[in-house]
Amino acid sequence: MRRRAVTLAAVAAASGTAIAALAVLRQRSMRVERGLAALRLAARGGARYASNAPRLFASAGEHRQRLRNDLALQTAEDVAATLGTMKGVLMKLGQMASYVDDGLSPAARRTLSRLQDSVPPMSPELAAQVVAEELGRPPERAFATWDPQPIAAASIGQVHRAITHDGRAVAVKVQYPGIAEMIEADLGNVALLRRMLKVTAPSQDVDALIAELRERITEELDYRREARNQQMFARFYAGHPTISVPQIIEELSTRRVVTSELADGARFAELAGWSQAERDLAAETIYRFVFRSLYEAHAFNGDPHPGNYLFHGGGRVTFLDFGLVKYFTAEEMQPLAAMVKHLCVDNDPEGFRRAMVQAGFLIPDAPVSTPLVVEHMAVFYDTVRERGPRTMTGEYASSVTRKFFDFRSPLTPYARIPRSYVILQRINLGLFALLGELSATADWRRIAEEIWPFFQGPPCTPMGTAEAAWRARRTVRTHAASLGQKILFFTERAVRQRRRLVRGHTGAGTAPGGNW
């Protein structure tokens, strides 16, 4: 079973980039008419901030590092006034801005972050009230120690430190009261969303985009989903040499409260002061994480923003925040893998084009020649077409984007982005921008070869070697686990048979408990 899943998941590392490219391609034609109207408006003012806002990313986590406790929200009414009437939705859209519209300027994204900056934390009393409602007792009782002052902001909540009764240091994310209901209600105003997204392109595209956004945002409102995602990633990467995912404390996690092991480490901004060798290692880990997750777990964490990592040196990275995770089916993954295999390994342009059509990126029988299709797509496979070290620059993702925006591509009328791939755009403006900020150098192709299931290349770096050892151990562990399950199964069957025998002998089958 497992073997088959892996085979079907035969996808290539670079395909994510290609999807992003197609997304850009598709949007190029719409760009003139469309945009997140409010964001564009905001961008006008935002341009003035550009010079003193060096950060490339606009999202929760890193923002509001200086929590405005003096402005803390004290009641649910305060929360409604601050995050109701579309503002919470706009904030979430801002977080996803690069995934909504790659044409959005950094200034617009930065300006949207203003909205995030504008949200103060909850007062200690209000946060405690939410914890009490969710866990059934006030935080001082639910935890052995509770820090009433939040340590960080999350997009629709905030993070507190605590120590559990069994002595574990944990991070407790607490959601603003009423925010989920408000955002859900505001997401119901599709007409306004349409206006904001202002798409004059074929209506099914707008509907698909809005539907995807609503679904993703709605998912993030329920922390239980995030907890499940994180637990999945934590289990998947258990024992990994450089990737670490904090465990979820399930009994202290609910819809509006999620408790996980507390992780500590250097923030992304601190990496600027580290050696380039250290930065390269950190980048390698992030790269491996993204593509191994995609190809093996069929999962993509759609929020690859710098606030979601903690760095420990030696390439060890802790990954945080799994609110926006997209799972792909084997059927969705297969053509992505085929695309990269045909283009980068087999050098089979027709196969590449067939896979594009199969994935739904290109309409069948588009009147464009295959060499032209390849010519326009190849740029997005740049990092993995050839072996050899390559440095990601800060310009990389944006130059790729710009290239397509400026390009009068004959492909545009025939390109599509199927809804389920929309989120992969984040690779372009998320992952690659991140690696670019690190000026990371690696042989990305060789690393991809390790990860590509259809290639299974040998380890090409010390980290690759360590990872291969981890995978070997994991395989053994998996076998051991399945052996354990078999033993359990046979034991239980034996027990049931024995029970029947006992019942048969004593006639006490209906006795409560059975007691043997």
Place this chain on the structure above:
Amino acid sequence: MSEPSPEISTAVGLVERYAAAFVSGIPDQPQDDGFFGPASVTWRLSADLSGPVAGLRSVLIQALHPLAMAGVDQHSDWRRDPVGRLAATSAYVATVTYGDRASASRAARRVRAIHEHVRGTDAVTGRPYAAGDPALLLWVHAGLVDSVLAAARLFGTPPADADADAYVAEMITSAELLGVPREIIPDSAAALQEYLAGVRAELRCTPAAAESMGYMLDPAGMGEELAELWQDLRDAALATLPGWALGLYGYPAPPPVTPERRTEIRQTLGVFDAVFMAEPGVLEARQQLELRIRAARG
């Protein structure tokens, strides 16, 4: 007056200039709490989500007095710079509301000095006018106060009756600052309605009012994105207008505001607010006011 009216300029920069006007009115280091203060109903209502509706309704009401309209039409350069004209008023209101007493008084003196030169004859009624005429100033004052209450009631956080009375009473000061004798200024919500009913016979929709308000309801050049949102703002303002005002303009009665429609309009107002807040200095100004309000609450 017989010469053809020049074409009205576009509303480019509406949000930016409005925001700048607001920020200009918030003092960095106020000498005192001004004429209203952080505990006032005026501060609370001025920050209501329904603010843009109140603003649009204000001008719709104010323009119906032919002499007030004539003063604006003949003396301001609103055609050349409609946004600048609105922003100037907005900056004045912000200064009087949030500024310390010295700043508010200084701004009022400046306006009174300008009013000295605003005199003429209304072409439609043939009546002479002077902007410093307390009767006209009171009309403009009442238009604003009534609109803030009407907009908050329908689309914002509706004030309790006592708060509405308190607001009307607090706002007496702002009319006084411009030279209206205290004794003729309405001091309760009921008195305000009584006053408005008393003036009604003088009101009419002059060509200047029809033209300028036609522009306000559908400003040109605002940018496609804002223009679409403005439709909701326009619908909201019209929904708050009394029947007689709609009648004078000849606007059809707007559909009743269902709870669903109210929610939609509030959502649009929220987007407006977010855009406004992204302008330079707005967030900081608001945070500063919020801190003062909290400090006043104790």
